[in-house]
Amino acid sequence: VAKMVVLTNVKTVTMIPGDGIGPEISAAVMKIFEAAKAPITWEERNVTAIKGPGGRWMIPPDAKESMDRSKIGLKGPLKTPIAAGHPSMNLLLRKTFDLYANVRPCVSIEGYKTPYTDVNLVTIRENTEGEYSGIEHMIVDGVVQSIKLITENASRRIAEYAFEYARNNKRTSVTAVHKANIMRMSDGLFLRKCREVAENYKDIKFTEMYLDTVCLNMVQDPTQFDVLVMPNLYGDILSDLCAGLIGGLGVTPSGNIGANGVAIFESVHGTAPDIAGMDLANPTALLLSAVMMLHHMGLHDHADKIQTACFDTIRDKKVLTKDLGGSAKCSEFTAEICRRVQDLD
Amino acid sequence: MTTRSVRALSGALKPLFSPRSPQGYVVAVCHQTHKSTYTAPPARYGGRHTVTLIPGDGIGPELAKHVCELFRFCCVPVDFEVVNVDSTETSEDDINNAIMAIRRNGVALKGNIETNHNLPPSYKSRNSLLRTTLDLYASVMHCQSLPGVRTQHRNIDIITIRENTEGEYSSLEHENVPGVVESLKIITRTKSLRIADYAFRTAREKGRRRVTAVHKANIMKLGDGLFLECCKEVASGYPEITFDSMIVDNTTMQLVSRPQQFDVMVMPNLYGNVVSNVCAGLVGGPGLVPGANYGENYAVFETGTRNTGKSIANRNTANPTAMLLASCLLLDHLKLHGYASMIRKAILSTITDSRVRSHRCYMQYVGGIQLLLLRPALYFDITLNMSSPLCSSCTLLIWEVRAPHLKWSSPSWMQSRALDLAHRGTRNQMTVRLYL
Numbered sequence: 001v002a003k004m005v006v007l008t009n010v011k012t013v014t015m016i017p018g019d020g021i022g023p024e025i026s027a028a029v030m031k032i033f034e035a036a037k038a039p040i041t042w043e044e045r046n047v048t049a050i051k052g053p054g055g056r057w058m059i060p061p062d063a064k065e066s067m068d069r070s071k072i073g074l075k076g077p078l079k080t081p082i083a084a085g086h087p088s089m090n091l092l093l094r095k096t097f098d099l100y101a102n103v104r105p106c107v108s109i110e111g112y113k114t115p116y117t118d119v120n121l122v123t124i125r126e127n128t129e130g131e132y133s134g135i136e137h138m139i140v141d142g143v144v145q146s147i148k149l150i151t152e153n154a155s156r157r158i159a160e161y162a163f164e165y166a167r168n169n170k171r172t173s174v175t176a177v178h179k180a181n182i183m184r185m186s187d188g189l190f191l192r193k194c195r196e197v198a199e200n201y202k203d204i205k206f207t208e209m210y211l212d213t214v215c216l217n218m219v220q221d222p223t224q225f226d227v228l229v230m231p232n233l234y235g236d237i238l239s240d241l242c243a244g245l246i247g248g249l250g251v252t253p254s255g256n257i258g259a260n261g262v263a264i265f266e267s268v269h270g271t272a273p274d275i276a277g278m279d280l281a282n283p284t285a286l287l288l289s290a291v292m293m294l295h296h297m298g299l300h301d302h303a304d305k306i307q308t309a310c311f312d313t314i315r316d317k318k319v320l321t322k323d324l325g326g327s328a329k330c331s332e333f334t335a336e337i338c339r340r341v342q343d344l345d
Numbered sequence: 346m347t348t349r350s351v352r353a354l355s356g357a358l359k360p361l362f363s364p365r366s367p368q369g370y371v372v373a374v375c376h377q378t379h380k381s382t383y384t385a386p387p388a389r390y391g392g393r394h395t396v397t398l399i400p401g402d403g404i405g406p407e408l409a410k411h412v413c414e415l416f417r418f419c420c421v422p423v424d425f426e427v428v429n430v431d432s433t434e435t436s437e438d439d440i441n442n443a444i445m446a447i448r449r450n451g452v453a454l455k456g457n458i459e460t461n462h463n464l465p466p467s468y469k470s471r472n473s474l475l476r477t478t479l480d481l482y483a484s485v486m487h488c489q490s491l492p493g494v495r496t497q498h499r500n501i502d503i504i505t506i507r508e509n510t511e512g513e514y515s516s517l518e519h520e521n522v523p524g525v526v527e528s529l530k531i532i533t534r535t536k537s538l539r540i541a542d543y544a545f546r547t548a549r550e551k552g553r554r555r556v557t558a559v560h561k562a563n564i565m566k567l568g569d570g571l572f573l574e575c576c577k578e579v580a581s582g583y584p585e586i587t588f589d590s591m592i593v594d595n596t597t598m599q600l601v602s603r604p605q606q607f608d609v610m611v612m613p614n615l616y617g618n619v620v621s622n623v624c625a626g627l628v629g630g631p632g633l634v635p636g637a638n639y640g641e642n643y644a645v646f647e648t649g650t651r652n653t654g655k656s657i658a659n660r661n662t663a664n665p666t667a668m669l670l671a672s673c674l675l676l677d678h679l680k681l682h683g684y685a686s687m688i689r690k691a692i693l694s695t696i697t698d699s700r701v702r703s704h705r706c707y708m709q710y711v712g713g714i715q716l717l718l719l720r721p722a723l724y725f726d727i728t729l730n731m732s733s734p735l736c737s738s739c740t741l742l743i744w745e746v747r748a749p750h751l752k753w754s755s756p757s758w759m760q761s762r763a764l765d766l767a768h769r770g771t772r773n774q775m776t777v778r779l780y781l
Contacts, residue, residue, distance in 0.1 A: 136565065145529050149525065149526070179615075182470055189524075219627050244600070
């Protein structure tokens with residue numbers, strides 16, 4: 001009996017639906033991917049923290065095993081419990097997989113009007129150290145000291161990633177954002193590493209700019225920026241600023257790149273418990289993150305197809321969810337995108 | 346009622362304070378007293394004040410020159426004691442001299458002093474040194490949408506109050522292990538209470554309804570948590586003012602989508618830097634917003650966004666509005682409200698009319714005209730033919746009129762009497778009627 005072995009290049013992706021509107025938008029994305037015939041199989045996992053041996057909080061072992069195998073993850077919004085005793089899930093994921101770079105491409109969406117047009121920039125933020133090291137002490141009553149940690153290795157790693165990203169995505173310039181006039185040693189170290197790495201990427205223009213100058217210029221003319229690389233806190237503020245320029249967290253994709261080739265793409269909005277389960281959610285953020293994931297995996301054709309379908313739907317303004325200014329349901333919006341994807345074939 | 350011929354002695358033009366006030370624009374001239382017992386430094390002999398002037402680097406010296414010229418033309422009773430701070434010097438003598446001069450005079454007008462961040466960390470930022478030594482704990486910036494300036498958002502009116510002396514700017518850094526640098530951010534209860542108190546007091550004085558504290562207490566639980574706690578404590582003493590708080594990344598997002606929701610914002614040092622620069626960008630850029638640093642005993646005025654503007658230095662393209670409005674804040678502080686409102690009105694009416702481009706200098710100091718009236722007259726018309734075209738808001742500044750029957754004519758008096766006839770026959774011509 002001859003055995004037929006069918007070689008497929010179907011890739012596995014770990015899907016983490018999340019809480020609140022997470023399951024609905026994940027289902028929407030999976031449906032759209034099916035319509036686009038993308039070669040992806042999904043493995044759904046839950047990442048609610050459990051207490052492992054030794055009393056340390058960790059993510060469930062089956063989730064970790066799935067991620068280690070597939071290396072790519074797509075995550076919906078996760079609820080941060082207030083008094084559950086364990087740290088936030090995002091922090092846990094970050095530590096488990098050493099997700100050192102947070103990438104947020106901000107591109108103006110035609111059809112979703114904001115006061116800023118033609119925005120096309122990428123913020124790359126160091127995700128592991130900096131001001132978010134969590135090291136704080138109360139020295140005496142009424143005096144608190146927070147420690148901001150900058151290390152050579154982390155700075156070099158993020159700078160290298162930023163230039164690699166710029167090269168792979170045909171970007172022309174990388175700008176390091178810092179405040180080295182005030183924080184001489186820490187941001188000075190970050191800047192020095194960026195300069196060193198820039199030496200190896202002569203085809204990409206490297207500039208440095210103070211954080212306040214970037215903020216000032218960003219709200220006047222965001223078109224002058226291309227790729228921005230920065231430490232944790234500035235990255236947090238600037239990436240949200242850029243998200244605000246294109247329309248908010250509901251339409252912004254985001255990706256976290258880790259060591260060992262792991263990458264988790266996520267939507268950065270909240271869980272929106274007030275509209276959970278009512279089929280009103282907007283899956284655009286998660287969808288665009290998934291598109292980013294396809295680009296990362298090299299499936300550019302499918303990525304472009306889905307992105308075009310999504311943008312065309314928004315541009316047409318006929319079927320839009322409530323936060324985009326329309327009155328359609330999530331399922332209708334999803335169906336419309338599926339239809340366009342199939343038409344594009 | 347006859348026009349008299351006027352002999353112009355030199356043929357150039359200076360801006361004049363427009364007699365027509367800009368339509369519907371209300372200038373808030375409010376003197377900021379941060380302590381009920383504090384009084385402005387006393388006027389010196391002859392009713393003149395002495396103010397320390399630190400030109401700084403980049404566009405600083407040219408802006409300082411504009412302020413000096415303007416004060417001279419308006420006969421403002423202020424003398425400037427100029428102290429130069431050389432940013433290339435590693436010794437701290439220059440900045441110490443400047444600090445001593447400010448202690449002596451009580452108020453200062455300063456440009457930004459550049460910090461070369463490639464120098465070793467022992468070289469501290471001169472601006473930072475000045476602020477911490479003089480304990481200028483509150484940095485206040487009032488960002489308002491100006492009628493003539495085209496921006497993406499309208500109707501913005503935000504006061505940002507930023508703690509100026511501690512937080513991330515403590516300059517305490519060390520490298521315990523090679524390749525690992527630690528930088529300390531210090532938040533103290535006393536300073537947080539002080540800045541919160543200042544914010545609420547200012548809000549009350551100016552009739553503001555809402556104070557928003559900007560923080561990142563979900564991540565920096567102890568540090569920003571302490572700041573937030575102090576703000577809440579102070580808020581309980583001001584029941585008529587609503588107090589709320591917002592995380593800094595959400596704040597920046599809200600600022601670019603809906604900035605009209607903010608009223609007064611109070612925050613620690615670094616977030617203050619980010620938020621005030623975003624607000625300045627929203628209302629039209631670094632050239633338009635003045636800033637003020639207040640302490641218990643001293644006040645220093647500068648441009649709001651503290652830029653050196655190296656790339657546009659010495660090209661006569663820098664926008665002097667921010668520095669000139671800062672000098673108006675200085676005059677208000679010295680209780681010279683008449684001069685302050687006069688200068689402010691002139692500046693703002695200049696912006697209201699003309700096209701605003703950041704690379705155009707729209708206060709064109711071209712030269713001076715001296716008009717000599719030969720015979721008494723009730724009014725006379727001045728027609729000027731210029732070699733270069735005039736923009737639609739160009740106005741004529743007359744700073745001295747000598748006439749036999751007049752004893753002394755102050756600029757404000759002349760302003761109230763001059764009437765721009767707006768006969769712009771050609772683009773290069775302008776006619777103004779001055780009633781005596």
